[in-house]
Structures are given as C-alpha cells and as structure tokens.
C-alpha cells in the first residue's frame with residue numbers, strides 16, 4: 001500500500017492516520033473531512049463547551065501543525081460523494097477525485113431528527129456548529145424553557161448543562177426509563193433521581209406528536225394530548241451511521257459499514273468508529289458502538305490491519321467503555337450490561353455514588369459506576385483481565 005485515503009476527519013479518522021504512521025507507514029495519507037473545522041473532540045460539546053466553561057479553541061483534537069508533522073494531507077470542508085473500489089478512486093462532492101490503494105471509512109454518524117417542520121430554536125447536537133447554536137440560545141435565555149426530546153446520554157448531559165445556566169428543563173422520553181439503550185434500569189432510575197434533585201422535570205413513556213411555532217419554536221405537543229411551552233428544543237434521539245456516500249460502492253451497508261472481525265469491509269477497505277458494524281468474535285454477532293473509546297481503539301486496530309492485509313489481521317475484540325459527566329459526577333459503564341445479569345452493589349445503589357458488578361454465570365461481564373471513580377477503575381481492570389484470560 002502506497003497511498004491511504006481516510007474519509008471522515010474526526011476522532012476515528014485522526015487516530016487512524018496517527019496509527020498508520022506509528023505502524024511505520026511512510027506512504028501518502030490523505031485525510032478528507034466534510035466539516036470545515038480542524039478535527040475536534042465531541043464530548044465537550046454537551047458539557048464544558050455548552051456551559052460556556054470552555055471556548056471553541058479548546059476543542060481541536062490536535063493543533064494544525066500535528067498534521068504537517070505527520071505528513072498528512074488534510075482536506076477539510078471536503079465531502080466524499082462516492083468510491084470506486086476496483087479503480088481505487090474516491091469521488092468528492094466538489095467534482096474532484098483522490099486515488100487510493102487503501103481506504104479507511106471513518107464517517108461516523110449523523111444525529112437523527114424528528115419529522116417536524118424546521119423552526120428556529122430546534123436543534124440536534126452532533127457538530128460544533130449545532131453546539132454553537134444551542135449555546136447561543138441557552139446563554140441568551142436564563143430562565144427560558146428548554147424541552148429535550150430523548151433521555152439518553154446526550155439529552156441528559158444537555159439537561160445538566162442547561163440547569164447550571166438556570167434554564168428550566170423538561171426531558172421527554174418515549175421509553176418508561178432513562179438511558180434505556182445504554183444502562184440497566186437501576187442506573188437509569190438513579191440518574192433520574194439525580195436530575196430531579198437538580199430541578200429537571202420528566203415526561204417518560206410518552207411520545208412527541210408535534211413541535212410548533214411561527215418561525216421560532218413555541219411549544220412541544222405530546223401524544224397524551226399535553227403541551228409543553230418551549231423557547232428551545234434539543235432532539236437527542238440517537239444517530240444514524242453516515243454511509244449514504246457509499247451507496248453503489250459494493251460495500252455491504254446495513255446499520256453501518258459491515259466489516260469482518262478485523263474491520264475489513266473489502267480487501268483494501270477498513271472501517272472504524274461510529275460508522276463501523278463489525279463481526280464481534282466474542283458474541284458471534286455484528287455490533288456497532290457509538291463511543292469515544294471505541295472510535296480510538298478500533299481506528300488503531302483497523303489501521304494496523306489495513307497495512308498487514310486481511311490474512312494477517314487481528315480481530316478487534318474490545319471491552320466497551322463509556323463515560324458521561326453530569327453535575328460533576330462521572331457515570332461510567334464497561335463491558336456488557338443486562339437487566340437479567342446477577343448484580344453486586346458497592347456503595348448505595350439508590351444514591352448517585354455506587355459501583356455495580358454484573359455477573360453472568362458467575363463471571364464478571366459488566367460494571368456500572370457513578371462517582372466512586374477509584375472503585376470503578378479497579379473493577380474495569382478486573383473485567384479487562386478476565387476478558388484477556390478467557391482469550392475472547
């Protein structure tokens with residue numbers, strides 16, 4: 001391989017370029033990204049940046065000089081529109097082309113939206129531009145009313161940030177509990193209690209039937225017939241892998257770019273980060289993760305495998321890890337969590353300071369923690385060690 005093109009200039013894409021160089025690759029690297037900003041970190045967008053504690057200049061993953069030092073041809077504000085894998089050609093939206101003999105797909109995901117008319121004051125939170133808009137409207141509206149649609153990590157982090165700015169917050173969630181996709185019921189309940197203490201109101205188990213206003217949002221209408229007055233609305237209902245540009249490429253696209261256990265989607269094509277749905281040798285299933293640590297670890301593995309080729313590829317078998325910061329407390333999960341696992345608590349499970357071990361057939365399979373950082377880290381280490389012992 002002499003020339004690698006990495007599509008998607010965010011966490012996974014940047015880590016992939018760094019890993020290619022760390023593995024000794026000295027050919028050309030072109031990093032193509034649709035956004036015009038220097039590649040930046042997303043977690044602070046719903047935390048320190050949103051509260052105004054951080055300015056945008058703290059967000060870049062690396063300074064511009066880093067890409068020059070690595071000899072990476074960084075092309076920002078440049079969207080890929082298609083790829084011809086036989087010819088080794090990436091087509092750009094501006095009509096240009098880039099030749100490659102290795103391709104890294106790292107286009108991440110885009111925020112899901114509601115099928116409602118576009119109104120000022122209604123936003124998703126995925127990009128720096130989204131966060132800048134939301135921050136402007138939150139900082140302007142001390143005492144204003146924010147409705148958050150979706151009780152997942154993003155929605156709850158926005159809730160915590162908005163409360164710290166004195167904004168009135170209501171979270172609407174269609175499921176009957178918070179964090180339904182990422183944590184067990186108990187953790188969701190504890191999180192809800194914490195938010196209630198900080199003045200967040202909840203409407204669980206109810207959907208949204210409409211968002212209305214004239215030009216600017218004024219109200220959110222719920223499926224039980226009730227109405228919430230809103231000066232601003234954040235839609236945090238998940239994300240969809242950004243694969244449209246690969247339609248017709250011959251790659252298998254099914255809730256992401258489908259890859260083998262070594263992150264190969266085709267012989268000279270690997271994928272990493274939120275966009276990649278790979279074969280997990282441990283569970284025997286295709287899985288996709290939308291978390292920071294996964295984007296970093298998978299990009300490293302995918303880049304190394306790309307250089308070694310499919311026959312020399314090592315499988316990517318992570319122990320998933322996720323964190324979220326709310327009200328100065330760190331919520332963390334590692335491994336697999338399920339409501340059916342046997343659970344052992346340390347700390348008080350009803351308080352926002354606890355660590356819970358999930359056991360399946362007596363084996364440690366997951367850890368959930370809030371506060372109690374030291375204990376969580378010890379349990380996570382134990383989980384990783386067990387994982388390595390069983391050679392998964």
Ligand code: FAD
Pocket residue numbers: 007008009010011012013032033034035041042043044045046078079080081106107108109110125126127154242245272273274275289290291292293295321322323324325
């Ligand atoms: P992305 O970061 O989505 O980047 C993909 C990039 O590809 C984008 O810049 C996009 O513009 C570009 N792109 C898309 N299509 C094209 C195209 N056709 N051509 C060129 N470029 C294209 N995770 C945690 O574990 N903890 C947290 O606390 C946490 N907080 C978060 C807070 C927010 C607000 C968000 C949005 C995410 C958060 N995450 C968190 C998740 C984490 O940020 C993501 O998992 C991570 O960003 C994934 O990196 P990625 O490079 O795969 O994809």
